[in-house]
Amino acid sequence: MKNNAIMTHLKGRILDVYNENLLVNGTTIKWFSDLKVILSEFFGVEIAHYLIFDVDSFRPLRENYAYAINMPTIKWEDIEAFFVEKNFTETLFWNSENDMNKLVKILLKDQDDKPIGLLVMDSTLKWKEFSETENIEDFVCTISKLVKIVRQSIRLVQQENQYRHLFSVTKTFNSTLDSGEILNGTLFAINNAFPQIDPTLILSNDQDRKTSIPYKLFDYTSERPATVDAYVSGEITTEIEEDLKVRLINVPIKGKQGIYGILQLSVPTDYIFSTRQKEFATSLAETTGNALENAKLYIQSHKLVSDLQLINETSHTLNTNISLDEMLVFLRNQLIKSFMPEQICFVMEKDEYKIIGASNDYFHTDEGQLYIQHVANHFNKVKEPLFIADFNRLTKLKYGYRSLIAVPLKEQNTITGFSIVLHKEPYYFSFDAFKLMQSLIQHSSLAISNSALRNKLQEMVNRDHLTNLFARNYLDKYVESSMKVDDRGVFVLIDIDDFKQVNDQYGHQIGDEILKQIASIIEKKVGDKGIGARWGGEELALYYAQMPLEEGIKNCSQLLVTIPLETNPSVTVSIGISSWKQGDQIDYRDLFHQTDIALYKAKNKGKNQLSVMEVSQLS
Numbered sequence: 001m002k003n004n005a006i007m008t009h010l011k012g013r014i015l016d017v018y019n020e021n022l023l024v025n026g027t028t029i030k031w032f033s034d035l036k037v038i039l040s041e042f043f044g045v046e047i048a049h050y051l052i053f054d055v056d057s058f059r060p061l062r063e064n065y066a067y068a069i070n071m072p073t074i075k076w077e078d079i080e081a082f083f084v085e086k087n088f089t090e091t092l093f094w095n096s097e098n099d100m101n102k103l104v105k106i107l108l109k110d111q112d113d114k115p116i117g118l119l120v121m122d123s124t125l126k127w128k129e130f131s132e133t134e135n136i137e138d139f140v141c142t143i144s145k146l147v148k149i150v151r152q153s154i155r156l157v158q159q160e161n162q163y164r165h166l167f168s169v170t171k172t173f174n175s176t177l178d179s180g181e182i183l184n185g186t187l188f189a190i191n192n193a194f195p196q197i198d199p200t201l202i203l204s205n206d207q208d209r210k211t212s213i214p215y216k217l218f219d220y221t222s223e224r225p226a227t228v229d230a231y232v233s234g235e236i237t238t239e240i241e242e243d244l245k246v247r248l249i250n251v252p253i254k255g256k257q258g259i260y261g262i263l264q265l266s267v268p269t270d271y272i273f274s275t276r277q278k279e280f281a282t283s284l285a286e287t288t289g290n291a292l293e294n295a296k297l298y299i300q301s302h303k304l305v306s307d308l309q310l311i312n313e314t315s316h317t318l319n320t321n322i323s324l325d326e327m328l329v330f331l332r333n334q335l336i337k338s339f340m341p342e343q344i345c346f347v348m349e350k351d352e353y354k355i356i357g358a359s360n361d362y363f364h365t366d367e368g369q370l371y372i373q374h375v376a377n378h379f380n381k382v383k384e385p386l387f388i389a390d391f392n393r394l395t396k397l398k399y400g401y402r403s404l405i406a407v408p409l410k411e412q413n414t415i416t417g418f419s420i421v422l423h424k425e426p427y428y429f430s431f432d433a434f435k436l437m438q439s440l441i442q443h444s445s446l447a448i449s450n451s452a453l454r455n456k457l458q459e460m461v462n463r464d465h466l467t468n469l470f471a472r473n474y475l476d477k478y479v480e481s482s483m484k485v486d487d488r489g490v491f492v493l494i495d496i497d498d499f500k501q502v503n504d505q506y507g508h509q510i511g512d513e514i515l516k517q518i519a520s521i522i523e524k525k526v527g528d529k530g531i532g533a534r535w536g537g538e539e540l541a542l543y544y545a546q547m548p549l550e551e552g553i554k555n556c557s558q559l560l561v562t563i564p565l566e567t568n569p570s571v572t573v574s575i576g577i578s579s580w581k582q583g584d585q586i587d588y589r590d591l592f593h594q595t596d597i598a599l600y601k602a603k604n605k606g607k608n609q610l611s612v613m614e615v616s617q618l619s
Helices: 003-020 029-043 075-084 125-131 136-174 179-193 225-233 276-320 324-339 368-381 431-462 471-485 499-506 508-526 549-566 588-604
Strands: 048-054 057-060 086-096 100-110 115-122 198-203 237-241 247-253 259-268 343-349 351-355 386-390 403-411 414-423 488-496 528-535 539-545 573-581 610-614
Touching: 003 029, 003 368, 029 048, 029 125, 029 136, 057 115, 057 588, 075 086, 075 100, 100 136, 115 136, 136 179, 136 198, 136 276, 179 259, 179 276, 225 247, 247 276, 259 276, 276 324, 276 431, 324 343, 324 414, 324 431, 343 368, 343 508, 351 368, 351 528, 368 386, 368 403, 368 414, 403 431, 414 431, 431 471, 471 488, 471 528, 471 539, 471 588, 488 499, 488 508, 488 549, 488 588, 499 508, 508 528, 508 539, 508 549, 539 549, 549 573, 549 610, 573 588, 588 610
Parallel strands: 573 610
Antiparallel strands: 048 057, 048 115, 086 100, 100 115, 198 259, 237 247, 247 259, 343 351, 343 414, 386 403, 403 414, 488 539, 488 573, 528 539
16 A cells, blocks of 8 residues: 555646746757656665667657766666566666666667656666566656657657758748858758757759858769768668767768758767757758759759850851951850850860960970870770869879860761860869860851851962962952952963964963972062962063062063973073052053053063063053
């Protein structure tokens, strides 16, 4: 009867513990402090600890996030055998005074007979007497119900706080498409929910982001296996970092379309990541993933429009009637505007790779040549574009520019050259940038090929097919243009003496060879001072821009000597010369006419002669 009265009183006091405690912010501290008072009053217990059961382990109740002293985490599998068909056991331990004491471990279970906690206290005589009565089962059941109710209340409070955090974060995420704000909100929510946890963001590099929030780029080659596993599988993983003596918990940042990184949580090695914490971290990471995904899709939609405008603008400009050099300068400016590289190079291939003028001077250096050679070797093996996030991973040497994109210029599936962009920072160019540059260069390749073809066709029109000197039409336009922009010039007509006799005696084939020999002599003589042209038949022409008449006469006098010596069979020529200067009231037709008169006079003087016609001599 006495024991029944004690039990009734004890149950009433335990019920008061719950009724008198308001579980503020999910804390479990106050209720257990009151329970310890009850244990002391009824059983004379001086030392008591409560261990929460979570994830197959009993971990000490924490006060202010510090673990209970002298009470380690206990694995359920290590003590399960002691509770076969009973709810409590006693174990021996040595205290600080080196005396042997007994500890009572009382297993608390739910209605499904599964562990929910462990009450550990020192063994006393009163407890010994009470534990041998029939009320012990009722006592353990009452404590278990208290713990269950407390656990449920705590879970509700913690879930409310977590959902409040998630709601706040989600509200923030839904009001912004700024990835920096999203990442900042994620770290803020983690720090609020778990102040004792150190979070790190490890993000994939498949999207452009400009943020001051600290984060690491995910790299398959250097990340820990558990981190890679979490990124690939989409499941939470953990591992022990022995050097730092911490446990790393990897929570995937998942959206509906993919995984965008890892939220890595660093905790002490004996930390138990509870089910509720796991649920919150998973929900937060998924909310972050969805927000990043929405931001990415929004940015991509706008960027897609911008990219299409860029490609359309580039294609339109390149397909206008501009020169190849102008095309490459325009394309270089488009690449700078879109990708902001630090170095750009255009290489065209004929018999060998040649750097085009629109390229940066850096590619003429030894280090710049290394990049060109690497890209050239790549395109010799495969025809696909090249994307290197960190060039220094390919070599033991350390080079200044680590990010590289190279895209081939093609003509009918044949590589005719390539473009390279470089940046010093690794992982500077996103994969989206790589795809855009690939599209841009591919669209430009056709325009560049068409320009090269136009140049080739125009060259064929501009040149005489036999002598390779310029054609008459080209000479007309060249002289007309010179008389508009230059200060002076000298025009020369050359006629091969007795050319009909050469054809009659040696044949037209030899006659053609004579024309080609004289054309070669003229080209060497003119150099870069002017142009040579075939005027018609056996008549050839020279034009020197910005040359005084006296110098033109000197050059032509040398031709009179050189041509008989360097032709086979040897022939002579007659030469007519005329000049103009600013202020003369003549046009290019007048210049041609007066030169033709000078040539006629040279012929009449006996051939192998030179005659000059002054403007003042014109009637």
